[in-house]
Amino acid sequence: MRSSRPCPMIISTMESLIMIRLRPLATIGSLCLAVLAWHIYATSFGHALVFPTPLKVFTALLKLLWTLETYRIIAYTLGRLILAAFMAALFGYLLGLLAGRYAWVEGLFRPWVTGLRTLPVVSIIVILLVLLPVRNQVVYVITFLMLFPLIYEAARQSVLQMPVDLKDVLALEPNTWWFRMVHIDIPLSLPTVKTTALQSVGLGFKVLITAEFISRATPSVGHILFTGTEMIDYTPVFAWTLLIIMIVAGLEVLVQRLKAS
Template identity: 25%
Template sequence: MSITPPAHAPSEGASVEGATPLPHARLSDVWSRVRNVALPFGSLLLFLALWQLVAVSGAWSETLVPRPAKVWDTFIEISSTHDGVRGYNGTTLVEHLGISLRRIALGAGIGIAAGVVFGLLMGTVGWLRSLFEPWITFLRTLPPLAYFSLLIIWLGINEEPKITLLAVAAFPPVAVSTTAAVTAVPESLIEAARALGASRWAVVRDVVMPSALPETLTGIRLAVGVAYSSLVAAELVNGLPGIGGMVKDAANYNNTPVVVVGIIAIGISGLIIDGLLLRLERTAVPWRGRA
């Protein structure tokens, strides 16, 4: 008589397909999500508490360090029509921010497109890299204010110098990162594509560009950050309406609450856009960090 051996029970902690996750695994996942929300929120509360303590301590006048409640009231005032006054200088905060974002989108968009093209060319053609790389490094080391006055002399005080400054500021990070990514493409991949009969353009399109995409996207994120940091400089002259122009105009009259509101608006919008770019990077190159 044959006896069927008993099935081996799974060891403790082993996962079985279709089985319900262990309770401690679920708790760990929940705690991780709570922590990711609680830590930023807690740091914000701590910052507001320290800000309030500094403001009420009397170490500085309220003109220099306004209380958080005063900044909040100013945010409400310049975001709506208050006592017959619409926003700041006749424009609400959202409208100021929207105008500046359009300037950044146009200027940084031009700089990013030019940076990708130049990066691909310099990465694939050696003599072009030798020709243009010193000039790009020269631009990368210049602060925006160093050439903004020259742009005003050449282009006037309307939109052209602002867009040009943002484009020039966004161009070097993308060009440098794309060039470095293209030159780092394994030669074996290129030789394999050529051995299969791929043309020069096919090699660039099907091998070089996908390989360089992760670093190019990182360069784009850096370029948008540089454009944001150049925003106030771009709107120094004739920047109203615009969030940077609003900050500069309010600073001229020691209107610190408006300055703080403008800085917070720039920072929060920058965080949102960087988050969107990071999500785009994860979607476009899901293999990054896993290969």
């Protein structure tokens, strides 16, 4: 007599489908709880300028979305990000390939890359404010310096992790360093470096806004945040923060699609 119990594979599949369906509901529920806690704390705080309620912040956010100046400021900030990220990817990729191929190049850049990866971002920004004559230059340089080590290390590791069989074949062939870089190193390392570069976009955006805030570069998102804190009116600060979260989330979705393609 056959058992009437359902197949374990069918049960596992049904459980997976249920979990997938519940995931968006769990996310929405978590956000609702956060907004509720925000509202309770804001009303008990009793100072709307310093800690505004969610309704007041969302109203300010809608006004931002309907203002043309908002998109002009975002365009300036994203333009700085694109330029700095492009330069960091270009130099980090080429120098990382050379460092993976030649030990003396790796030794030359090791202290600088290690220093950039360990020093606090704020310390570097303060030093650059002293060294650079124009404040707007700081945001480009700091974003470049924060993204460069990531791309550099990804390119270097991709060369070092080349299959041993391929290294043996290359050792027997009298090819120039340029031929090896163009026809071997770049094709093999490009997928890894591409993934690293795309994943660093969100980090670069947050570092850029931090640099804009400290250096007070104009026009910029960071300068808007600085102005709000200086005027002790945190409603626009909260509204812009929500807008920044939306931008970063949009960038993450774009990055995932580019990685999938």
